[in-house]
Amino acid sequence: MIRRAFTMRLKEGSFDEYKDHHDKIAIKWPALVAEIEKCGIASISTFRSGNSLFLFSEIKDEDAWMRLWNSEVHRKWAELMEPLMFLTEDGIVDAGELTEIFHLESSVKD
Numbered sequence: 001m002i003r004r005a006f007t008m009r010l011k012e013g014s015f016d017e018y019k020d021h022h023d024k025i026a027i028k029w030p031a032l033v034a035e036i037e038k039c040g041i042a043s044i045s046t047f048r049s050g051n052s053l054f055l056f057s058e059i060k061d062e063d064a065w066m067r068l069w070n071s072e073v074h075r076k077w078a079e080l081m082e083p084l085m086f087l088t089e090d091g092i093v094d095a096g097e098l099t100e101i102f103h104l105e106s107s108v109k110d
Contacts, residue, residue: 001042001058003103004065006095008053014084015048021080022046035073040064053085055095069093 010018026033036044040060047054059065068074069092078091086094 001060002062003056003100004059005054005056005098005100007098008055008093008095009086010051010053011084011086012051015051018081018084021084029073029077031073032077035071036068039067039071041068054098 021028041064042058042060044055044057047056057065069078075091078087078093081087081093082091088094
């Protein structure tokens with residue numbers, strides 16, 4: 001599994017609505033969840049500091065995020081997110097990709 005992380009930015013005052021949409025994603029956007037799986041994205045975790053978001057994901061191949069961002073269902077999702085966060089002109093999240101510089105897995109398991 002490939003680990004990917006990037007940063008995103010929320011617009012001022014949009015956190016509550018942004019979080020509400022994500023809390024209900026499986027119920028209101030099952031087609032998006034299915035597309036995430038189809039594109040090879042195994043997990044997504046998002047963390048927040050003020051209006052800055054940090055997203056960590058595990059993906060099956062290097063093109064997984066681009067496939068998702070260019071899918072029809074994600075374009076519809078992006079229309080919903082556009083008032084809440086910064087997107088590029090083509091409607092893809094304005095993400096600052098981060099480079100992994102350290103990773104450690106210990107022997108501790110569930």
